Amino acid sequence: SILTGLFPPTSGTVLIGGLDIQTHTDSIRHRLGMCPQYNILFNHLTVAEHILFYSQLKGRSRDEAEQELETMLEDMGLTHKRNEEAQNLSGGMQRKLSVAIAFVGEAKVVVLDEPTSGVDPYSRRSIWDLLLKYRPGRTIILSTHHMDEADILGDRVAIISQGKLFCSGSPVFLKNCFGSGFYLTLVRKMRNTRIGRAAVKVIHHHIPEAKLIENIGQELIYLLP
Structure with a gap:
């Protein structure tokens, strides 16, 4: 919540792309994507309408948004659901849509709060594939309870317990030190x-x-x- 500007920090400063989140919130949000822990979707908007809406909200033109829509639908495996309302999607597909929304508009910093929470193994794997494909050129901050997920997706892993940072490093480094x-x-x-x-x-x-x-x-x- 602090990283995305929803709550001000009690101390310290958050810089994204060299800009302070407290003083340059609007500028940062054009390059920031977020997938919260729980899906925030509009029940009566279709899959395509969600992606078009958020893409244009990030400042993309209609043509750019439509081009991004086709790419995103194919990458997420949601092409056959493009005209389906969000309320009619399965839990796994709703989660995939929420993750897709986080990446629209060429977001360079993406915050994902347990993106695979509550999804079936197939949907989980497809989300992993999307994250691995979209990782180059982006900073992705992901929280998860699944150690295998952190191992596969993370260049660096930080372990937090009771609000305190216990250790951080590459998966190999952590395994060698604490495994x-x-x-x-x-x-x-x-x-x-x-x-x-x-x-x-x-x-x-x-x-x-x-x-x-x-x-x-x-x-x-x-x-x-």
């Missing part, structure tokens, strides 16, 4: 001590640093580096 490794779970068909010892021997032969952290019933759980 605990992988868990290997073996399930035995029967509680056989001899088979258990044989399994331990094989694991330690290939991965000497493996640690047995749980031996419950017929399950053996190892922590691998």
Whole structure:
């Protein structure tokens, strides 16, 4: 909310493209796109009308907006829904439309608040593809609860807990510094001590640093580096 100018900061300054969000709000919003956590759509506007409206709101001409509309519909896989009212779209399609709106008007800074929240796996993947395609030449700030999403999409990842920044860096850097490794779970068909010892021997032969952290019933759980 502070980054997009909805609320003033209690302290500090937010600069977007070298401009202060508090003193140059109108100028910044022409180059800023946002997808809030919850869809904000007009029930009786169609998919095409939404994209045309927001594109022209960003200062694009009618011809430019229509050209952008065709590109966006194809990229989002919404071509067959172009004349469908927003209220008749599925939750996944509404979310895809909200993400598309954030990128219209050649937005150079895009803020996405949990863009894949509540969508099906197919829609989630298509949103990922769109973000990866539109990433060059833009700054995209994305919040998510899915670590795989942060890993795939993020050049840099920041982990925030209870309002405090705990760490930030590239996904590889964070894994090297804080990653605990992988868990290997073996399930035995029967509680056989001899088979258990044989399994331990094989694991330690290939991965000497493996640690047995749980031996419950017929399950053996190892922590691998």
